[in-house]
Amino acid sequence: MKVGFFGGTFDPVHKGHVIMVEDAIRLGHLDRMLVVPAGRTVHKPADRVSSAGMRYMMCYMAFTDVRRVEVSRIEVLREHGSYTIDTLRELKATLTGKDRLYMVCGADILFDILHWRSPEAILREIRILASLRPGHDRIEMESRAHELRKRFGADITFFEARQADVSSTAVREAVEHSLAITEMVPPAVDRFIRMAGLYGVDDPLESLDLDQQERLRAAERVLLAHMDPERLSHSLLTMTTAARLAADHGQDVYSAALAGLVHDCAKHLPPDDAIRYVDPGDAATLAEPQLYHGPAGAALAPAWFGIRDPLVLDAIRYHATGRSDMTWLDLVLYLADKAEPSRTYLGSDAVFEQARKDLAGAFLFSCEGLQEHLASRGKTMHPDTNAAIERLERSQLH
Numbered sequence: 001m002k003v004g005f006f007g008g009t010f011d012p013v014h015k016g017h018v019i020m021v022e023d024a025i026r027l028g029h030l031d032r033m034l035v036v037p038a039g040r041t042v043h044k045p046a047d048r049v050s051s052a053g054m055r056y057m058m059c060y061m062a063f064t065d066v067r068r069v070e071v072s073r074i075e076v077l078r079e080h081g082s083y084t085i086d087t088l089r090e091l092k093a094t095l096t097g098k099d100r101l102y103m104v105c106g107a108d109i110l111f112d113i114l115h116w117r118s119p120e121a122i123l124r125e126i127r128i129l130a131s132l133r134p135g136h137d138r139i140e141m142e143s144r145a146h147e148l149r150k151r152f153g154a155d156i157t158f159f160e161a162r163q164a165d166v167s168s169t170a171v172r173e174a175v176e177h178s179l180a181i182t183e184m185v186p187p188a189v190d191r192f193i194r195m196a197g198l199y200g201v202d203d204p205l206e207s208l209d210l211d212q213q214e215r216l217r218a219a220e221r222v223l224l225a226h227m228d229p230e231r232l233s234h235s236l237l238t239m240t241t242a243a244r245l246a247a248d249h250g251q252d253v254y255s256a257a258l259a260g261l262v263h264d265c266a267k268h269l270p271p272d273d274a275i276r277y278v279d280p281g282d283a284a285t286l287a288e289p290q291l292y293h294g295p296a297g298a299a300l301a302p303a304w305f306g307i308r309d310p311l312v313l314d315a316i317r318y319h320a321t322g323r324s325d326m327t328w329l330d331l332v333l334y335l336a337d338k339a340e341p342s343r344t345y346l347g348s349d350a351v352f353e354q355a356r357k358d359l360a361g362a363f364l365f366s367c368e369g370l371q372e373h374l375a376s377r378g379k380t381m382h383p384d385t386n387a388a389i390e391r392l393e394r395s396q397l398h
């Protein structure tokens with residue numbers, strides 16, 4: 001089987017990437033393709049590049065409908081930056097003797113590759129499948145390939161991909177200037193960029209210092225190791241929504257972002273496992289297995305993410321129910337979880353808009369909807385939610 005490796009920063013992935021991958025497969029050069037978003041980028045400062053989770057998510061969305069393509073987490077899971085040769089060798093080791101690994105790239109890479117780490121090893125060990133674009137000078141490319149073949153025994157094949165006049169830089173600039181990017185990226189990526197507020201001018205996460213960004217990225221790696229794409233997307237969007245709400249209310253953006261990112265960290269645990277973390281006297285929670293992940297997440301977050309801040313841990317514990325004495329972060333996380341932009345129930349936008357102005361009011365408003373929803377299914381409100389409503393209603397009267 002011919003397996004392609006297509007690596008990059010993908011910040012963001014765009015239609016040019018998708019077309020190149022589609023054409024490499026369509027033209028019969030490959031049977032299978034691994035798209036590999038880079039983890040920590042070796043050449044670019046970390047705070048200039050979107051997080052690995054965000055870039056992975058966009059790649060996942062861009063390629064989810066493209067047959068024979070898989071988006072790999074091999075690099076985004078790494079704590080330290082990695083060089084292409086290391087990833088290629090690691091991938092090669094997982095293939096069978098009959099498989100052949102090809103590095104897929106733009107043909108202009110041939111002029112650049114000698115500046116990479118261990119270029120000789122790449123050229124000797126890995127086949128190269130280089131896409132020629134209409135702008136490329138074919139003769140120049142061929143003569144360069146000839147030279148590399150002669151010097152290193154390189155195996156280079158060219159293929160002609162359709163043209164797509166787009167770059168990640170152009171996408172980022174368009175978003176920054178509030179221009180449409182419909183022509184530049186797949187629709188799902190367009191939606192995700194807007195939902196997560198990526199590349200925008202007033203991203204509250206930009207205000208975090210390097211150490212805080214680093215800690216968020218470390219937490220994200222833990223989630224990347226076990227979360228499915230859907231839950232990861234929800235976690236990232238809860239993070240950006242919580243950060244936005246904290247910024248709107250002049251509260252600590254970092255705590256909100258961290259709580260938003262990890263709040264569902266225990267959701268993959270089987271109920272039999274998660275129930276151990278529920279207070280044995282809390283009959284109402286014990287009766288609802290889908291609520292176990294709140295207390296379980298709060299109990300596991302110190303070990304998994306090094307979180308010790310009781311404000312953050314309590315917000316995780318009560319994120320699905322609320323509680324009598326809700327802190328600002330309890331409210332922010334509860335609302336961000338309920339109203340992050342991929343939520344599609346009726347009224348989620350209104351909850352978010354109200355939360356930007358009035359957290360307590362938005363909580364009470366969202367509970368009205370919840371009450372109706374539960375009543376329609378013959379269920380009643382959790383006592384902690386009732387306690388929260390009572391308390392907030394009383395405080396609003398004063």
Ligand SMILES: [Fe+2]
Pocket residue numbers: 263264293319320337
């Ligand atoms: Fe949850």
Ligand SMILES: [Fe+2]
Pocket residue numbers: 234238263264337
């Ligand atoms: Fe959630």
